[in-house]
Amino acid sequence: MQWGQIKTLFIFSFLVLDLFLLQQFLTKQEEASLGPVNESMYEESPAEDNVSISEDVPEEAPEVNFLFASPSEFSETQLDRIGDLDGQEARVYGDQLLVSTFDDPVEIGNDEDAVTDAVSEHVPFSDQYSYWGWNDTEDKILFFQTTNARTVYYNSAGVLMVNVENGEMTGYELTQLRENDGENNEQRDLLDPGDVIDILYESRDISSGDEITSMTVGYHSAASFEPTQVFAPIWKITVNDEEDLFLNAVTGDGQLLDLDEDEFIDDTSEYFEETIAENNQDVFTNEEDEEDSDE
16 A cells, blocks of 8 residues: 555545544533423422422322213203203203303302302203303303212213303303213322322423312313223313313323313314204203293
8 A cells, every 4th residue: 555545545444434533522511501400300209399399289189980971861860850940941962961042131240159140040061060261262161060079070961051241141051961871980190189299390381380279080082982082180270270181190191181162162163063963853952841831
């Protein structure tokens, strides 16, 4: 081999070595600059980062079974009660959807207690539903059905949706779920509240200065095998007394649920419209007796 070729080979080898050493140096510099940030983000606990927890938050997860339920038809007793309603035109479609319009708008207050009182006075079976909130955008007030003293969140087959115009109640739609006998005995360990808070902190859904106002376990549909739905336990976490987060409560999952109120109202309204269209020949109304007497 000629000296010129050997010289070129040495130069090329040193060049490759220099590039390798430069890459190693830059990598170490990047790790050194990012190291403290990563530690502050993931190694601090929520308590150390000034996330406060209300005394109302439980220390342990309750024992809660999975819920198996189906859309329910109104019983004869319930239909009799609907038939006796005064001051409103009530119609039941397919024995499953109650739609009612008040003869005159009903005044309601602005706070939860006033709204609940007005609804309980004019809406049958409303004691089976818990107040969720007033959606000003859609002019709807939502109540979600409760079972075993736990709320079934965001399910169109178990909801009371009150219609509002100019701050007054004008009518409502109501559906109900029925537990399936003998199937609600599947139980799994649930995430403890401390584990839930750690998950939300690590995912940056809560941060320094936030307060966990309350935490309760409810249900949300995990699977559907028509007509049966399987409802899994979920944690509802209220942050700063204004934002609600939902997390699958089953150990090993810890998935944050994306539940949008406006989207739920739109989907539920569409579901009600389809139910009415499919059952417009199968209608029970509280005005039947009056119509019969006129004949």
